[in-house]
Amino acid sequence: MNKYEVALVLSSTLTDEQRQAELDLVKEYIAKYTGVVTDVDDWGKRKLAYEIHKQSEGYFCFIKADGEPSLAVELEKELRLRNETLLRYLIVRQGE
Secondary structure, eight states, rough: OOEEEEEEEETTTTTTTHHHHHHHHHEEEEEHOOOOEEEEEEEEEEEEEEEEETTEEEEEEEEEEOOOTTHHHHHHHHHOOOTTTTOOOEEEEEEO
């Protein structure tokens, strides 16, 4: 199994409940593709380096997960469709 880190930048206009629902949805996607979430690091609201969709702030969250190589491909397909509330995402395979 590979180790992955998923970096998410969510819209700053979300309420705490909506933000938690989005994070839970990403965790469900990981579980759906036989991945296991090992750690969630919520950085909270931060200023963006540049505006994205006319927003200068966003909620940053990092999710660490273990999974098969297909996890990254399938998760990216799911995240690509979440463009209303998810400003940016990045999936990185971590080295040993």
